[in-house]
Each structure stands twice: as C-alpha cells, then as structure tokens.
Amino acid sequence: xxxxxxxxxxxQPDRESWIRRFALDDVARSELPELAIRVSKRLLxxxxxxxxxxxxxxxxLAYAGALEELLAVEPGETLEAEALAxxxxxxxxxxxxxxxxxxxxxxxxxxxxxxxxxxxxxxxxRAVPALREAAGSxxxxxxxxxxxxxxxxxxxxxxxxxxxxxxxxxxxxxPLEGAVSSADDSAGGEVSLT
Numbered sequence: 001x002x003x004x005x006x007x008x009x010x011x012q013p014d015r016e017s018w019i020r021r022f023a024l025d026d027v028a029r030s031e032l033p034e035l036a037i038r039v040s041k042r043l044l045x046x047x048x049x050x051x052x053x054x055x056x057x058x059x060x061l062a063y064a065g066a067l068e069e070l071l072a073v074e075p076g077e078t079l080e081a082e083a084l085a086x087x088x089x090x091x092x093x094x095x096x097x098x099x100x101x102x103x104x105x106x107x108x109x110x111x112x113x114x115x116x117x118x119x120x121x122x123x124x125x126r127a128v129p130a131l132r133e134a135a136g137s138x139x140x141x142x143x144x145x146x147x148x149x150x151x152x153x154x155x156x157x158x159x160x161x162x163x164x165x166x167x168x169x170x171x172x173x174x175p176l177e178g179a180v181s182s183a184d185d186s187a188g189g190e191v192s193l194t
C-alpha cells in the first residue's frame with residue numbers, strides 16, 4: 001500500500017527532512033488517519049527528532065483529528081508550540097481550551113497569536129481574561145496579537161449571546177457564576193454579568 005510506504009519513509013531519520021515532511025503530509029491527508037497517528041506518535045516519541053519533523057507530526061495529528069494525542073504533546077521548541085496551538089484550533093474541540101490557555105502564557109508572540117486565533121474559533125468566556133491580557137500587547141507583532149485577541153473576544157461574546165451594548169450575556173455557569181466584570185474604558189463602561 002502506498003500510504004504505508006510513505007509512513008515508513010517519513011519515519012526514517014536518515015532521509016532528508018524535506019522528503020520525510022512531504023511523505024508525512026501525504027499520509028496525514030490520506031484516508032488512513034490511524035496510520036498518520038501511528039507514524040506521528042513514533043516521530044514525537046524520539047528525543048533526537050528534528051524540530052521541523054516534530055512540527056509536521058503535530059500537524060499530521062491535527063489532520064487526523066487526534067485530539068487526545070495532541071493534548072499529550074509536550075512542545076520542545078517554539079515551532080512546535082505554534083504548531084500545537086494551530087492544531088488544537090483545527091480540531092475545534094472545547095476540551096483543548098485549557099491547553100490553549102497554557103499556550104497563551106508562552107513568551108513567544110507567534111505561539112500566543114496562534115492560540116488566540118484558536119480560542120476565537122471555539123473558546124468560551126473562561127478564555128476572555130487571557131485574551132484581554134493579550135489584547136493589551138504593544139509593538140508590531142504584538143499589535144497583530146492584540147487584534148487577534150480582540151477578534152477572539154468578540155467571537156466568544158457573540159457565541160455567548162450578548163456582545164452588543166446593553167445586552168446581558170449568561171455564559172458558562174461553572175466557576176464564574178455570579179461574577180461581574182466591567183468592559184474596558186473604550187467600551188463606554190458597559191457591565192457584563194456572568
């Protein structure tokens with residue numbers, strides 16, 4: 001089978017990394033997600049694996065919809081952490097939110113940018129404090145992060161049912177039940193009850 005051969009090629013550390021990445025990408029996009037998961041886990045288990053191959057393995061897990069495996073990934077490099085944030089966002093599962101919130105604390109702005117975009121796609125009201133902090137970022141790259149964080153907050157508010165002035169939004173009732181928070185000064189002193 002062609003996909004099996006590509007999987008073996010991707011797992012061979014003595015081959016050129018660009019060939020291995022292309023092989024893994026083809027396996028990830030095949031109709032065999034279990035094969036993509038198996039080879040990706042093999043690559044991620046190697047302590048001496050190249051960072052770009054670990055990144056490709058993370059992306060392959062995302063295409064395979066392997067949330068459980070993605071949640072177990074411990075990124076060693078910024079490249080891997082950024083790929084993990086993107087991959088968790090691609091999976092779109094609310095179970096990924098705690099991990100994305102962890103990635104929002106990473107010092108690298110590209111990682112935080114990818115995590116903010118993912119949280120905007122499916123995060124809930126519990127993500128807003130981390131996003132608000134990122135929205136206050138300064139500088140060229142940080143302005144991209146701030147815009148992504150503001151967009152993510154707006155999307156979360158919209159999903160929660162009340163992002164317009166004068167509306168009350170009732171969201172996730174767990175740890176925030178009964179909390180009151182005020183919007184920033186630019187929002188005109190609005191109050192949000194959760």
